[in-house]
Amino acid sequence: GAVVSQHPSRVICKSGTSVKIECRSLDFQATTMFWYRQFPKQSLMLMATSNEGSKATYEQGVEKDKFLINHASLTLSTLTVTSAHPEDSSFYICSARIGGRYTDTQYFGPGTRLTVL
Amino acid sequence: RKEVEQDPGPFNVPEGATVAFNCTYSNSASQSFFWYRQDCRKEPKLLMSVYSSGNEDGRFTAQLNRASQYISLLIRDSKLSDSATYLCVVRQQMDSSYKLIFGSGTRLLVRP
Numbered sequence: 001g002a003v004v005s006q007h008p009s010r011v012i013c014k015s016g017t018s019v020k021i022e023c024r025s026l027d028f029q030a031t032t033m034f035w036y037r038q039f040p041k042q043s044l045m046l047m048a049t050s051n052e053g054s055k056a057t058y059e060q061g062v063e064k065d066k067f068l069i070n071h072a073s074l075t076l077s078t079l080t081v082t083s084a085h086p087e088d089s090s091f092y093i094c095s096a097r098i099g100g101r102y103t104d105t106q107y108f109g110p111g112t113r114l115t116v117l
Numbered sequence: 118r119k120e121v122e123q124d125p126g127p128f129n130v131p132e133g134a135t136v137a138f139n140c141t142y143s144n145s146a147s148q149s150f151f152w153y154r155q156d157c158r159k160e161p162k163l164l165m166s167v168y169s170s171g172n173e174d175g176r177f178t179a180q181l182n183r184a185s186q187y188i189s190l191l192i193r194d195s196k197l198s199d200s201a202t203y204l205c206v207v208r209q210q211m212d213s214s215y216k217l218i219f220g221s222g223t224r225l226l227v228r229p
Contacts, residue, residue: 032214043121043204043221044161049214093160097214106217108160 003027004096006109013084014117020080021112023094029074030096034106035067038091050077084116118143121220123205129226134195138223140188140205148215149208150181152190154201155222161204164190195227 003026013019023033032051036044048069050056056069068080077096081088091113095106123140130136142150150167165172167179167188178191188205205220 034216036219041125041221043219046216046218049211049216051214091158104215105163108162111158111160113158 004094004107004109006092006094006112008112009110010113010115012115012117015085016083018080018082019084019114020078021092021094021114023077023079023096023109025075025096025107028096028098030077031074031099032097033071033077034095034097035069035077035079036093036095038093038111044093047079081114084114086116089114089116119221120144120218121205121207123220123223125221125223127224127226129228130195131228132195132197134227135191135193136195136225137192138190138203138205138225140190140220142186142188142205142207142218144207144209144218145183145186147186147207147209147218150188151206151208151217152177152179152188153204153206153219155204156201161206161219164203192225195225197227197229200225200227 005024007022035047038044047062048056048058050069050071052071052074058064071077093111095108097106121142152164153161154164155161165174167181169181171180176193180189202222202224204222207218
């Protein structure tokens with residue numbers, strides 16, 4: 001099946017620093033990429049939807065100036081958590097969508113665990 | 118009210134048992150329905166889609182009732198490897214794309 005990678009898999013940083021997470025579709029071109037966040041024992045919450053070459057669409061309550069999304073190509077999207085604080089500690093997961101006439105599927109990356117001290 | 122509601126569990130069952138999970142969704146415009154499986158500290162993985170006619174994949178049977186906005190998953194002959202969190206997911210259209218709405222998951226523990 002299709003593969004989506006994320007880097008880094010885990011990051012620990014000090015409060016106030018910025019952290020960049022990369023999401024790559026390895027063997028296909030993704031029409032859309034999605035960023036999710038999951039706090040312990042909670043569901044995945046969609047943060048934003050991004051299409052290559054255009055601005056991301058953020059879900060209600062997600063600060064676009066704090067969570068910067070860049071979707072530079074059909075195989076790469078990045079999420080930058082700016083001025084991270086302990087409450088931003090979470091599991092961040094991206095997914096890439098293949099949309100076609102007969103199939104429309106999201107493939108998830110392995111996730112990035114962010115811990116802000 | 119959450120858009121997708123699930124009993125968080127955990128369901129603790131012996132190997133070989135049959136276990137059923139339920140899920141309700143609030144948006145009647147939801148178009149597609151899925152069950153995903155998520156292992157601890159891993160990404161979710163698609164288990165199966167859910168159709169109104171009901172569908173089966175080996176030991177797993179999923180059912181959708183659009184009228185009552187209810188989705189179910191039945192696991193027969195539980196294996197130790199079935200231990201995971203099962204996420205009920207609905208898909209909603211938005212302009213030219215769509216988004217997935219996840220339930221918070223039902224945790225299953227299968228014991229020897």
